[in-house]
Amino acid sequence: MRKFLIAGNWKMFHTPKEAAEYGRKLAHKNPDQYDIDVLLCPPALSLPALRETLRHTKVAVGGQNIHQEPKGAFTGEMSAEMYKDAGASYVLVGHSERRQYFGETDELVRSKTIRALEAGLTPLVCIGETLDERKNNQTSNVILTQLNGAFKHFSKSDMSKIVIAYEPVWAIGTGKTATPEQAQELHLLIRRTIELEFDAALANDMRILYGGSVKVENARDLLSRPDIDGALIGGASLKVDDFHKIIEIAHQL
Ligand code: PEP
Numbered sequence: 395m396r397k398f399l400i401a402g403n404w405k406m407f408h409t410p411k412e413a414a415e416y417g418r419k420l421a422h423k424n425p426d427q428y429d430i431d432v433l434l435c436p437p438a439l440s441l442p443a444l445r446e447t448l449r450h451t452k453v454a455v456g457g458q459n460i461h462q463e464p465k466g467a468f469t470g471e472m473s474a475e476m477y478k479d480a481g482a483s484y485v486l487v488g489h490s491e492r493r494q495y496f497g498e499t500d501e502l503v504r505s506k507t508i509r510a511l512e513a514g515l516t517p518l519v520c521i522g523e524t525l526d527e528r529k530n531n532q533t534s535n536v537i538l539t540q541l542n543g544a545f546k547h548f549s550k551s552d553m554s555k556i557v558i559a560y561e562p563v564w565a566i567g568t569g570k571t572a573t574p575e576q577a578q579e580l581h582l583l584i585r586r587t588i589e590l591e592f593d594a595a596l597a598n599d600m601r602i603l604y605g606g607s608v609k610v611e612n613a614r615d616l617l618s619r620p621d622i623d624g625a626l627i628g629g630a631s632l633k634v635d636d637f638h639k640i641i642e643i644a645h646q647l
Pocket of ligand 1: 403405489561565566567568569605606607608626627628629630
């Protein structure tokens, strides 16, 4: 039985002070009463403040990106070990904004995923097609290429430590959500691919989150689909009340 994971990606929002305020409010709502996993990925500088205010809860914190090397002369970068040491347990890898604005390729996504695993972080690997790719009926091909690129030669044991997020690029931050049917279709494709490449038990246990303009209003419909195991939420995770409502919806399902 897969447990829901409700994850927030704050992108470049919320200073350390704002993160602490958010954490206090969320802790006050007693998130541990819900039988689901909850994760917040704040900007790196805000992570310690958020973690501190959530220390008495089971809410996990994670990074939004890591460098593919464990250490070195890479000015401005942060390593998986640094996140781990700061209390993170997850890290986003291959978010479409990283692919789009920072030129991250499937090969780099693969290297970063390996690095995260080596450091003991759970990689939350993001994949998804652009609007042009969808219009040109390339969605399945793009998803298969991204899966193959990211997880080439991975062992079953490595795969069992990974979470996948299907995030159609055209739905991220645009207010356009994939319909629950569109999302379910792609989640099933991803699960079947994992089954073919690895095995049925692994595919059955793997958590596949949906991301792309998830909000309070559409969360129930999306999360009710059989292969959608949670959500990666950008905009709607910035307000603690909205994020908490989505957690409640997941718990009720
Ligand atoms: C995201 O940042 O991963 C995301 C899905 O953003 P939004 O919910 O704002 O579309």
